[in-house]
Amino acid sequence: MIRESLQGLSFGLSIFFCICTVICCGHKKPNGPPYQAHIVASTPSGYQLVTVEFQTLTDPDAVRGTLGEVLGDAVVNALADDTDIIDPSRRSNVYVESGKTVSLDYDIKGNVIYPKNFDSMALLAMYYNFERTFEFWREKLGLTLADFGQSRLFYAPRMRVSENGTVLEGTLKVNAAFVPGLRDFWFFKTSRLEGIPITMNFGVLAHEFSHSVFDMKFGRKDTTVYESESLISQDELSGINEGLADFFSYVVTGSVSEFGASLETVAKERTLPVSWTYSTLASSGCEGSYYCKGSILASALYEIATTGNRSAAEVGKIAFEAMSDFRNDWEVEKNNSTFDYNYYIGRFLARVDESQKGDYCTIFQKWFDSGRVRDNIGCP
Ligand SMILES: [Zn+2]
Numbered sequence: 001m002i003r004e005s006l007q008g009l010s011f012g013l014s015i016f017f018c019i020c021t022v023i024c025c026g027h028k029k030p031n032g033p034p035y036q037a038h039i040v041a042s043t044p045s046g047y048q049l050v051t052v053e054f055q056t057l058t059d060p061d062a063v064r065g066t067l068g069e070v071l072g073d074a075v076v077n078a079l080a081d082d083t084d085i086i087d088p089s090r091r092s093n094v095y096v097e098s099g100k101t102v103s104l105d106y107d108i109k110g111n112v113i114y115p116k117n118f119d120s121m122a123l124l125a126m127y128y129n130f131e132r133t134f135e136f137w138r139e140k141l142g143l144t145l146a147d148f149g150q151s152r153l154f155y156a157p158r159m160r161v162s163e164n165g166t167v168l169e170g171t172l173k174v175n176a177a178f179v180p181g182l183r184d185f186w187f188f189k190t191s192r193l194e195g196i197p198i199t200m201n202f203g204v205l206a207h208e209f210s211h212s213v214f215d216m217k218f219g220r221k222d223t224t225v226y227e228s229e230s231l232i233s234q235d236e237l238s239g240i241n242e243g244l245a246d247f248f249s250y251v252v253t254g255s256v257s258e259f260g261a262s263l264e265t266v267a268k269e270r271t272l273p274v275s276w277t278y279s280t281l282a283s284s285g286c287e288g289s290y291y292c293k294g295s296i297l298a299s300a301l302y303e304i305a306t307t308g309n310r311s312a313a314e315v316g317k318i319a320f321e322a323m324s325d326f327r328n329d330w331e332v333e334k335n336n337s338t339f340d341y342n343y344y345i346g347r348f349l350a351r352v353d354e355s356q357k358g359d360y361c362t363i364f365q366k367w368f369d370s371g372r373v374r375d376n377i378g379c380p
Pocket of ligand 1: 245
């Protein structure tokens with residue numbers, strides 16, 4: 001590597017460059033942007049080592065680009081309460097360590113970045129998956145960087161519990177998270193049972209990104225809107241949010257086997273379409289509470305996207321637009337325990353041509369069972 005970089009230089013210069021390369025830079029720099037890297041990525045034939053090109057990466061050493069940056073070494077206060085999490089001004093209550101710029105370790109071959117270890121591979125894969133996901137939303141659904149602002153992607157943050165002088169650190173049971181309010185993304189190194197690491201999973205990133213979209217479109221980045229005196233209403237809203245995230249994970253990646261590439265257990269309950277409907281949910285064995293209900297909505301949208309004459313992206317556009325349409329329904333109903341999936345489905349149907357409403361209603365009624373989808377939501 002070093003020899004390659006010194007080709008054609010005089011001896012004196014080469015000493016200088018050699019020292020510089022070893023001491024300050026660690027490695028030769030690639031030419032770019034655009035930068036290319038050899039990483040594990042989701043392809044139509046599954047996860048493979050491929051050379052990819054980044055469209056927005058501006059600093060490969062720090063894994064930083066126009067869309068945001070990846071940060072390492074963050075420590076999250078596991079005792080931070082909801083108010084801390086959702087209030088950006090209390091960021092310091094959430095982060096014991098706020099995260100550092102990462103430093104990628106790599107070789108260059110033919111101007112392509114070859115990460116030298118697992119962490120470097122994962123850091124690049126995270127940014128690449130983020131870029132791919134963002135690009136889908138930009139191209140197909142017209143979102144811009146201004147809608148989101150630059151994002152912080154936290155790589156393997158540690159959770160710390162500190163009480164009575166005893167400090168415990170560990171990771172969460174969750175695989176990844178979007179944190180409203182802070183609007184940060186967390187990706188954990190979870191377990192040795194993973195196939196493709198969660199940090200490199202395109203479907204997981206696309207799922208979390210959908211939460212960011214929901215927070216922007218439905219929540220208008222104001223976390224107080226999620227608050228409700230009714231846990232029943234909150235559960236329904238969380239289920240809609242999760243169901244949409246799973247559906248959009250499919251729309252963005254074009255695949256329903258993404259989760260399964262990492263965790264078999266997650267795949268069992270979340271691969272579309274699921275094996276239960278609203279009335280068989282209790283006996284389904286699915287244990288993820290509102291996730292399991294959300295999977296019913298995701299399955300209905302998946303069926304609409306795969307059986308009709310609209311593309312997945314077109315169905316996605318309706319699902320996306322309807323996110324803001326039901327905000328008022330939520331405000332009116334949320335404290336009375338009267339908010340449910342019908343409001344979202346109704347707003348979705350309101351955006352569909354009359355000629356297709358009947359077919360879509362039949363699909364929603366199949367998944368939510370006749371009676372659960374009310375007559376007054378616009379079914380013919
Ligand atoms: Zn989620």
